[in-house]
Amino acid sequence: MESLNEYMEHQYQWVKHSRKKLFDYCSTFVTEDFVKPISFFGNGGSVRSLLVHVVNTYKAWIVCRGMALNTDFLKEEVVSSMKDVIPIYLDIDVHVDAFIKNSRQKKLGVTFMRNGRLCTLSPFHLFSHVITHEFHHKGQILSISRCLGYQPIDTDIIS
Template structure:
């Protein structure tokens, strides 16, 4: 399992590097535009709301379900600027590294319930879900920024 743990760590470092590029870009966006809601984009339609939604997904799947934490989800209104969101993602990173360090405990899978139906999944599937979810919304954030007349940056892992 040591190999798998190092694989997960390395993969998550790629995610964090890409996220840092996005955060650097977001620092150039005015605070007004950062929270400006556009109904054409889901999850509240602002860059801030999309980022907090991504964090909520990590909170739900990794912190609460996999790690059995009982945390209260971040709320959009509590984050006024990108610095607030960066602090939130530092907490997300802590959850992810704890999850990765405890991979051995998930030999029987991770159990969860959705709509009163019991499910079980492997850690790799859960890990893949949260990071691909982040990339999906990262694309929306960059598209939203373009609508706000900013020139998006390349946040791909391969740049």
């Protein structure tokens, strides 16, 4: 049987495969649509704002809490196109890969304060949180694209 770390490594490969499909699709958007907010979506409501929000979530949970590293959070104004997004996610991939490899030593979990209470989460819990969060917002991005007149593609991990 494979170790939990090996399962996380495999699962993150599927996340990256699905993300590539989304990024290739989003690269076809005109700039105005990439940054256009749709009022009924949260976190800024644009494709750009959701992609920035997702990467900042990886930074908060994996880099800061999971690895106890300092990081600068991304401001959406520095992202004007998918060409700006791709290297940012490649950098996050490096951190996630290191987190997975290093989580073998952190089986007891990560303890921190959240909403005034002490929480302890396992590395697997943190990992699961960020990837399900990414998939939630991926669905929103596909819905935004439909609102903008695009035909969403299949970005499932089984294709």
